[in-house]
Amino acid sequence: MKKIRALALFSGGLDSLLAMKLIIEQGVEVIGLYFDTGFGGKAEEEKKRYLKDIADKIGAKLEIINIKEQFIKEILFNPKYGYGKNFNPCIDCHANMIRVAKALLPKYDAHFIISGEVAGQRPMSQRMDALKKVEELSTADRLILRPLSAKLLPITIPEEKGWVDREKLLDIHGRSREVQINLAKKWGIENYESPSGGCLLTDENFSKKIKDHIKFDKFETEDIDVLKWGRHFRLPDSAKLVVSRNKDENEKIKELNLNKYIKFSLPLPGPLSLINKDASNEDKKMAAKIALTYSKAKPDEVYEVEIGNEKFKTSPFENKKEAQKYFVK
Numbered sequence: 394m395k396k397i398r399a400l401a402l403f404s405g406g407l408d409s410l411l412a413m414k415l416i417i418e419q420g421v422e423v424i425g426l427y428f429d430t431g432f433g434g435k436a437e438e439e440k441k442r443y444l445k446d447i448a449d450k451i452g453a454k455l456e457i458i459n460i461k462e463q464f465i466k467e468i469l470f471n472p473k474y475g476y477g478k479n480f481n482p483c484i485d486c487h488a489n490m491i492r493v494a495k496a497l498l499p500k501y502d503a504h505f506i507i508s509g510e511v512a513g514q515r516p517m518s519q520r521m522d523a524l525k526k527v528e529e530l531s532t533a534d535r536l537i538l539r540p541l542s543a544k545l546l547p548i549t550i551p552e553e554k555g556w557v558d559r560e561k562l563l564d565i566h567g568r569s570r571e572v573q574i575n576l577a578k579k580w581g582i583e584n585y586e587s588p589s590g591g592c593l594l595t596d597e598n599f600s601k602k603i604k605d606h607i608k609f610d611k612f613e614t615e616d617i618d619v620l621k622w623g624r625h626f627r628l629p630d631s632a633k634l635v636v637s638r639n640k641d642e643n644e645k646i647k648e649l650n651l652n653k654y655i656k657f658s659l660p661l662p663g664p665l666s667l668i669n670k671d672a673s674n675e676d677k678k679m680a681a682k683i684a685l686t687y688s689k690a691k692p693d694e695v696y697e698v699e700i701g702n703e704k705f706k707t708s709p710f711e712n713k714k715e716a717q718k719y720f721v722k
């Protein structure tokens with residue numbers, strides 16, 4: 394008989410792991426799809442290593458699906474069901490993952506989709522009605538199985554066809570994590586991530602930076618990384634300035650491949666910074682002044698800072714408070 398294969402929405406969080414494990418236990422081959430929106434956290438390489446290790450541990454395969462561009466274009470700024478507490482469009486985001494997974498079924502020769510959602514568990518994405526909304530939006534045609542709450546939900550195609558045994562699925566409901574924690578213990582699943590897996594869209598400060606950004610500029614893929622690092626300033630003529638906070642951030646900013654921004658350093662040891670390429674000369678001069686303020690430069694000395702092909706002579710502010718007036722709030 395042909396092997397039954399499922400694609401799982403795999404965030405790395407405990408619920409997605411348990412949902413996958415429940416199905417693997419039934420002899421189904423599971424491929425965990427991690428949807429890389431770019432907002433999954435700052436330590437991307439670390440996250441990918443973690444996903445690989447934990448997927449191996451439960452006997453699933455891992456595929457990382459880059460949806461950065463599609464997510465920005467179609468979901469992030471126009472979610473049908475709005476946002477959670479911050480810039481997190483969870484219902485639309487889940488539905489989008491299911492839609493993309495559904496489109497990938499033929500590629501992986503897979504039969505159905507698994508999601509770790511639990512009925513009534515979390516305020517935004519997992520209320521019962523939210524599950525229904527996700528279903529409608531995702532056009533999953535009953536191909537989406539939620540093993541942790543399946544017994545409370547209408548029967549799906551994988552159950553109907555006997556690919557999985559509904560009796561062995563669960564009926565978890567609500568916010569208590571007890572059943573999940575006991576199952577994790579039983580299967581030796583340890584060191585798993587928190588439910589949102591560090592999604593930056595649920596972070597208040599990151600959300601503020603997105604809101605500020607879209608007031609002045611189109612949001613593009615490269616902006617995701619720009620928003621992750623450094624102190625952020627909005628200058629008087631509306632350019633964005635990013636000033637790194639430490640050596641690690643200097644390295645991160647150095648690695649970025651950017652079209653809209655120019656990187657600049659100082660004529661003395663200090664932060665690496667970024668400013669919009671099309672910033673006015675006044676903003677570039679202000680950027681130099683602010684960046685100098687975060688170095689060991691002396692307020693009574695004049696420094697020449699090169700930004701792109703231009704050179705600006707300026708001194709740091711006497712006090713960081715002067716620079717902080719331009720912080721993105």
Ligand code: SF4
Nearest residue numbers: 481482483486589592
């Ligand atoms: S927490 Fe982030 S990744 Fe998870 S559903 Fe919400 S927006 Fe999507």
